[in-house]
Ligand SMILES: Nc1ncnc2c1ncn2[C@@H]1O[C@H](COP(=O)(O)OP(=O)(O)OP(=O)(O)O)[C@@H](O)[C@H]1O
């Protein structure tokens with residue numbers, strides 16, 4: 101049983117116009133076996149939260165903490181975080197020229213496990229996981245994400261999730277750009293990984309449709325860099341009907357946030 | 366890679382008049398193209414005349430018009446302003462362009478199966494000058510000063526098992542001249558490796574004759590010590606249906622400047638020119654190649670890849686491809702890709718494609734210089750891969766494309782290790 105704990109996280113970025121605060125005090129606790137959905141409008145800071153957890157150098161944490169089983173995640177380098185068990189499925193996976201998928205997957209697995217996987221079982225595992233995600237076998241010969249379609253990139257992110265077996269998976273809009281079939285295939289992948297019982301999931305999404313396939317235990321509504329409302333799966337249904345409009349930004353949001361923070365405490 | 370800049374090629378002589386539109390390359394329209402009209406010396410008389418007679422050509426903005434001569438005196442002293450020397454730090458040539466080259470040339474040791482003839486010959490041997498004529502002052506200086514030449518002959522119809530290995534070991538820092546002739550006789554098949562090691566200051570002329578129907582691979586490895594200075598003109602002349610593969614690998618040396626060329630003399634021949642270079646802090650690695658499509662129905666394919674790291678690492682790639690009026694049915698493609706790993710390094714990349722006939726099968730070029738990108742690094746590290754490993758993964762993958770073309774397992778392995786060592790040497 102593991103716990104990923106985010107406390108009063110403030111994050112800013114440096115822009116040409118100066119420093120811009122994007123996350124304005126986010127608190128969230130995820131435990132093994134739980135699925136948390138973070139939902140919010142465009143630009144509310146969802147990807148910022150995900151990237152900050154993964155350690156992207158662009159984002160500066162000005163205050164607050166992130167811990168994994170009590171260990172200070174913010175003190176870890178990007179690769180250390182991954183090896184500690186955090187996995188970020190990116191909203192826009194990066195194309196890496198010159199590096200084949202085969203080579204990449206094996207190198208990453210070796211780094212995460214601290215030892216090279218047994219070649220025979222590894223090859224078999226990769227093949228099987230690819231087949232389940234309906235990824236063509238010849239993708240292993242291609243360079244990482246190079247020329248993959250948006251949907252293919254997302255499947256390959258989930259492929260990694262299944263192969264690397266993290267303690268916590270952060271899925272940043274894994275559903276965007278997927279057609280219904282692909283959405284199903286990808287959701288099944290997440291559910292398989294989750295079903296093994298050793299993982300907590302933070303599912304970031306703009307839309308509710310993925311929640312038909314992946315059932316969240318908790319839903320957090322994110323507006324303007326803050327959690328403005330929290331609840332169970334029923335909150336997602338309400339968002340489906342009403343959208344984000346009723347969450348006014350500004351003072352109103354702050355009030356709601358304060359209320360929900362109080363409720364959580 | 367992100368930050369890719371595709372440099373616009375200079376096409377043809379600056380005074381080009383008519384256009385041939387519609388050649389595109391990576392979406393870029395390559396016009397204006399050179400005039401098809403070709404008065405001498407554009408039509409190549411200069412080069413033809415000189416490769417037979419050894420006279421002096423008239424310099425011209427077209428590649429065909431470049432001065433060629435066996436006589437040093439025909440070349441003016443270098444100023445660094447010359448088109449073909451503008452990237453080279455002359456000061457670091459250590460006299461190759463100014464001194465009489467009397468130093469001891471790198472020692473030559475050839476390992477070859479019995480079927481291959483290896484000779485050491487004097488300056489008057491009839492095979493000297495059979496494939497090459499100097500195109501610059503440094504090459505002419507070597508031509509005038511070399512004491513003896515090594516001639517390697519693969520006899521007609523002989524298929525050599527394994528490779529012919531030519532080890533050239535530097536003898537010190539006195540400016541010297543070297544001459545090697547490789548003759549692949551009709552329908553022979555062979556691989557020759559020129560393995561440059563140690564410390565030398567040397568100007569080298571390699572003549573390569575690929576006769577009718579012969580298949581020859583020449584691999585030139587520059588794994589010099591850090592203080593070596595090396596200028597190498599490697600000229601190949603190809604007969605009918607000949608197949609020539611040339612691979613340049615430059616890793617070591619203070620200044621290495623390789624100028625390979627391939628001239629077609631009869632139809633049906635094919636060349637592949639590949640190159641790999643890895644420049645560290647302070648190194649200058651230059652490659653200027655020339656493919657002369659002087660006759661119809663020949664093919665050429667060029668790919669050079671380079672990695673750079675460290676302050677003042679400098680690489681230069683200039684690819685001149687000339688499709689003469691007579692060269693109908695030509696099919697050619699040239700590309701150069703560079704990967705800049707750290708700040709303070711500089712890659713110059715200039716493809717020049719001159720086309721004097723519209724009746725060709727294909728002509729294209731590409732040039733891209735990318736940075737090893739923070740986003741690549743983030744992605745790989747977010748999968749648990751430490752920074753140094755990530756960096757290696759990318760560079761290894763990038764350069765492997767060339768290493769794989771070598772097809773000599775022992776050398777592939779050696780180069781893979783050498784690339785690893787280059788990477789391990791960095792302190793970011
Ligand atoms: N690199 C950046 N440069 C400038 N502004 C940025 C940068 N990254 C994020 N922002 C700004 O921070 C805010 C939050 O962005 P973020 O990408 O985290 O939102 P999001 O909730 O993931 O949105 P979406 O639903 O569109 O993915 C936005 O206003 C965005 O413009």
Ligand SMILES: [Mg+2]
Nearest residue numbers: 146147191273
């Ligand atoms: Mg986002």
